[in-house]
Amino acid sequence: MHVQIVLFDGFDPLDVIAPYEVLYAGGTATEGAVSVELACAQGPRDVISGTGGLVLRATAALDPKRANMILVPGASGRVGEPGEVPQEEAGAGEWKQDEFIPVLLGRTLTTELPTFLKQAMDDPDVTVAAVCGGSLVLAMAGLLEDRHATTHHMGLDLLDATGAHAVSARVVDDGDLITGAGVTSGLDLGLYLLERAAGPRIAHAVEEFFAYERRGTVWRAEGPTPANL
Template sequence: MRVDVLVFDGVDDLDVTGPFETLSMARRAGADVSVRLVAEDERTAVTTAGGLRLGPVSPWSPVVADVVLVPGGGLASSQRPGVAVELGRGQIPAALREAVRPGLVLASVCTGAFLLAAAGVLGGRKATTHHMTMKALAEAGAEPVDARVVDDGDVVTAGGVTAGLDLGLWLLERFHGPEIAARVARGLEYERQGAVWLAGSVA
């Protein structure tokens, strides 16, 4: 499983590092998983909302990914880097829209869901985001679900901030089985939180 984490200036620190570490640990647990940071432009590093410099950042190449994971951060203000600025620029939503193909899973953490919505992939789809922005998610065309992770097939969304850990673990379970996910959770010393909503059932 190859996971590309799409980053941008103003991204929330834990939205990126939570799932990144979770997925990176899977290789040490025996799973064929690779994870990297990518950007839709040619930058080689980004600065998070907390001031953390992240890199190296690889070029955007979703055709070779199994999962493109979109973190959130900075939805509330367009006066500083973050999701609101990226929505205004429109380049990330356009890149995500063009990336859609059979076999590719688009995933998001927190307000990264709004970049998926702007790409047109959440219309009428079950999804989740940070609890404070659920109403706005409905206004963006999704059908909000009160769950930690929502798996709607080729679109998988997670709630706010720390839910990125549960997203990473769910992706491991979905692609590599519950034993790998459990092994990574033990390594993280993390107890999985909340429910995973699946089309037709709750895991």
């Protein structure tokens, strides 16, 4: 399994690094059966995150034809809407509009990223995964209508508003769409992706290596509908 993790301007570093390290370790544990790289719709380049100007390098062009899986992270920056700058900070010149998470996520729609993501979603041989606001990137691109997905708890209403079925779970498995909730869920998502691709023994070995225990139940649209608790 070859995985491309997407980088875009303003990405959240933990959304990228957590699944990257898990999948990279999975590649070692499987002697190369799993591989992972950082990719960008604009091709190889240095990409600035939304956290303190941290830079990661995309070493490849995003290409659903050569990847078995595309993983989309969320963004990091100011929480809320651009018009919600606290009064004492207004006009201080410290914050720019593009540092707000909704703006950073929305800006991805002006790039070639949605085109590549649609290609991936339309290909039955490619699995698309997302962490946190990455689900909102897919949703705003019109790619999650009638699909089950999760995102950061602050974005579940927005996810629902796009026509997706928002699920308040740490990881949601909707077949060829796998999504994770808040930023640290990237670890759980990565381990689950590894389990799906290489089996539970490999995933457990990596889990032990990182001294981390996965949290929560992976949600699937299976079994009886639960009664109200």
